Amino acid sequence: MTEELSLEARILKFFKEFRDEHDRLKYVEMINALPALEDKVVKIDFNDLFYYERELAQELTENPFEFIDAAKTAVIEVLKVERPLDVMHISKDHIYVAVSGEEPGYPVRLRSISSKYIGKLITVQGLLVKVTQIFSVPVKAVYECNVCGAEIVVERRNISEKMSKPSCPEHRRASCKLVKEKTLFTDIQYARIQERPDELPPGQIPRFIDVIFEKPMVDKAYPGDFVKVIGVLDIRQRQRRDRLEYDFILVGNYVESREKEAFEVVITREEEEEIKRVAREPGFYDKLIRSFAPSIYGYNEIKEALLLSLIGGEDKELRDGTKIRGKIHILLVGDPGLAKSQLLKYAAYIAPKGIYTSGRGSTAAGLTAAVIKEPGGGMSLEAGAVVLADMGVCAIDEIDKMRNEDRVALHEAMEQMTVSISKGGIIATLNARTTIIAAANPVDGIFNPYKPLVANINLPVTLISRFDLIHTIRDELSEERDRRLTEHMILARESDIPYEDTFDTTFMRKFIAYARRLNVKMTREASDLLQEYFINMRRQASMTEDVSSIPITPRQFEALIRLAEASARAHLRTKVTEEDARIAINQMNLYLRQAAMDMTTKQVDVTQIMTGTPARKASKTSTVLSIIRDLVNEKDGEAVNEEDIVDTVIRKTHIKNRDEIMEIIDKLKQNGVIYEPMPGFYKPVHSK
Ligand code: ADP
Ligand code: MG
Numbered sequence: 001m002t003e004e005l006s007l008e009a010r011i012l013k014f015f016k017e018f019r020d021e022h023d024r025l026k027y028v029e030m031i032n033a034l035p036a037l038e039d040k041v042v043k044i045d046f047n048d049l050f051y052y053e054r055e056l057a058q059e060l061t062e063n064p065f066e067f068i069d070a071a072k073t074a075v076i077e078v079l080k081v082e083r084p085l086d087v088m089h090i091s092k093d094h095i096y097v098a099v100s101g102e103e104p105g106y107p108v109r110l111r112s113i114s115s116k117y118i119g120k121l122i123t124v125q126g127l128l129v130k131v132t133q134i135f136s137v138p139v140k141a142v143y144e145c146n147v148c149g150a151e152i153v154v155e156r157r158n159i160s161e162k163m164s165k166p167s168c169p170e171h172r173r174a175s176c177k178l179v180k181e182k183t184l185f186t187d188i189q190y191a192r193i194q195e196r197p198d199e200l201p202p203g204q205i206p207r208f209i210d211v212i213f214e215k216p217m218v219d220k221a222y223p224g225d226f227v228k229v230i231g232v233l234d235i236r237q238r239q240r241r242d243r244l245e246y247d248f249i250l251v252g253n254y255v256e257s258r259e260k261e262a263f264e265v266v267i268t269r270e271e272e273e274e275i276k277r278v279a280r281e282p283g284f285y286d287k288l289i290r291s292f293a294p295s296i297y298g299y300n301e302i303k304e305a306l307l308l309s310l311i312g313g314e315d316k317e318l319r320d321g322t323k324i325r326g327k328i329h330i331l332l333v334g335d336p337g338l339a340k341s342q343l344l345k346y347a348a349y350i351a352p353k354g355i356y357t358s359g360r361g362s363t364a365a366g367l368t369a370a371v372i373k374e375p376g377g378g379m380s381l382e383a384g385a386v387v388l389a390d391m392g393v394c395a396i397d398e399i400d401k402m403r404n405e406d407r408v409a410l411h412e413a414m415e416q417m418t419v420s421i422s423k424g425g426i427i428a429t430l431n432a433r434t435t436i437i438a439a440a441n442p443v444d445g446i447f448n449p450y451k452p453l454v455a456n457i458n459l460p461v462t463l464i465s466r467f468d469l470i471h472t473i474r475d476e477l478s479e480e481r482d483r484r485l486t487e488h489m490i491l492a493r494e495s496d497i498p499y500e501d502t503f504d505t506t507f508m509r510k511f512i513a514y515a516r517r518l519n520v521k522m523t524r525e526a527s528d529l530l531q532e533y534f535i536n537m538r539r540q541a542s543m544t545e546d547v548s549s550i551p552i553t554p555r556q557f558e559a560l561i562r563l564a565e566a567s568a569r570a571h572l573r574t575k576v577t578e579e580d581a582r583i584a585i586n587q588m589n590l591y592l593r594q595a596a597m598d599m600t601t602k603q604v605d606v607t608q609i610m611t612g613t614p615a616r617k618a619s620k621t622s623t624v625l626s627i628i629r630d631l632v633n634e635k636d637g638e639a640v641n642e643e644d645i646v647d648t649v650i651r652k653t654h655i656k657n658r659d660e661i662m663e664i665i666d667k668l669k670q671n672g673v674i675y676e677p678m679p680g681f682y683k684p685v686h687s688k
Helices: 007-017 026-032 046-052 054-062 064-082 269-280 284-290 300-311 340-350 404-416 479-492 505-516 524-543 554-570 578-595 606-611 620-634 642-652 658-670
Strands: 040-045 095-100 121-132 135-145 151-155 176-178 184-194 208-214 226-240 243-257 330-334 354-358 369-373 379-383 393-397 418-423 426-431 435-440 469-473 674-678 681-684
Touching: 007 026, 007 046, 007 054, 007 064, 026 040, 026 064, 040 046, 040 064, 046 054, 054 064, 054 121, 064 095, 095 226, 095 243, 121 208, 121 243, 208 226, 269 284, 269 505, 284 300, 300 330, 300 340, 300 435, 300 469, 300 505, 300 554, 300 578, 330 340, 340 354, 340 393, 340 435, 340 505, 369 418, 379 426, 404 418, 404 435, 469 578, 505 554, 524 554, 524 578, 554 578, 620 642, 620 658, 620 681, 642 658, 642 681, 658 674, 658 681
Parallel strands: 040 095, 208 243, 330 435, 330 469, 354 393, 393 435
Antiparallel strands: 121 184, 121 226, 121 379, 135 151, 135 176, 135 184, 184 208, 226 243, 369 379, 418 426, 674 681
């Protein structure tokens, strides 16, 4: 019987008869409300349609444009009955029929889009990477013949259709002009959606498709969002020199931003049980660290830091509304060739929504976001790696090479967890709840321990200070270490031998995803320990003769809390224990000792990292003194030759004048800081 009815009549019947689970005439109610709405959207749930009449749903999938057009007419028919007065002011052109639901039409992966879906309704999912500004285009254009003034109406059925200027039937050679007052315009916007980094086959370039949205679907989602788009696959002509080519384009019908959690790593019940069981075994935490990039030899503390960063602390909202980040940002600085890049790649590989990129970023958008001139005219807003990795981890290699625009935006991303952009008429704030793991090469190519950390990194201090931990990696000459390192590298290359007593990457990925979801609570014991550490460091600072030397700031205290929380999660504990506090303190100590050590005074000095100028200004005198100390220590406490001192100072520091160095040595002797046990040999009075 349904065969005899027109498509429009069948849809009308569906609107009038469909009852939802509360037995309500859902669509009649929806249509009834339209006259009062600015955007007159009728949202058809594909599942309702399927449930009501399977063939009707099929009709929508196979002939979406016809279906939607018929549905608009049906909406008007319902209005004629329900709202006879209002319907006089409403035409089909005002109605927007959207199709929603789990996966309406054909669910298609971006990788599988092909010509066979042209003209069909499909559902695709992916990362929105770019949106253009909004354009105005005619949908029903009225032209006027320049000769006789006759009106010619040109309509397009869908917004991807080309609309060309008509010619007057009477005066074919005369030109026509658009009558703007009589033309119906609509807003459109182009967007690009791309495969998510975590669904990419290894080594593949992400596939993408351009989507065209029409009001009211413009500006419904922003770059960095995971979206589900329901639309009709179409083709767009491209002129490439002498041949014709067609691009796929999706005529967007409906867009929905999805909760990022929906894409989290799936963990089955059995897997959860397994994770919990394994975590109870003794030595679990150490095994976890051992399993982090097992092909890389050594660096246990750095691996621990990266692991804690991938897991992270808890984001919090304080009672006064202040948002506190739980993300742990880590920076590795060090000599080239020491596996920094390898560690970063591994971290991005096992992290949820991990992206590995270089400081320059891999697209025109750079690291954060950019407003870009489109080749065809107009502007677009494109998201960079840090925004695309929202809710995940972004590993930025050679961060010191990043572009200036990114430097500014990264400050905001690392603390406020957003990226704001306002350029070329596009104003937007994008989410960037991203953990940053970065690596930088030293300014001089090799780390100079006699220069403050900031002087070794080509990054603004304001940015450096936003990292919770900074670990320096230095190329140490040790035959013993070299032997074990090379042995390890040889073994690592024999692919059939698994790494001894480690978890595989699948387990690591699942474990990290699982641990990230745990809620943890600070205990009194743990917070006492952290507090005590913090207060002690501050007290030590105030006891040194130099009051301005503050070894630790509240920023580090926040970092300590985050690290302790991450440690608790890594142990699958819901409470932060004293052990977690100790792990956090150990990491902080390592960082402060390596990175913040003022080599001239051997004092830990965080202000040096935070402000760029050592609180105790590194005088030439203390530089020379520290060189003498180092040399004496190397010789197990024996006095050192004046010549050696001078040579070393010239080689390692910025003091290059021989006479000046001799003068300083003299002064140190006169002041009783060093003494001369034999002529020409010196030793500090207080050895450290
Ligand atoms: P960086 O980024 O620090 O300049 P890379 O990550 O490019 O260094 O490392 C250079 C090469 O040396 C890589 O192939 C890496 O695997 C190897 N390598 C360096 N240090 C180690 C190590 N400790 N264990 C194993 N391989 C290492
Ligand atoms: Mg590198």
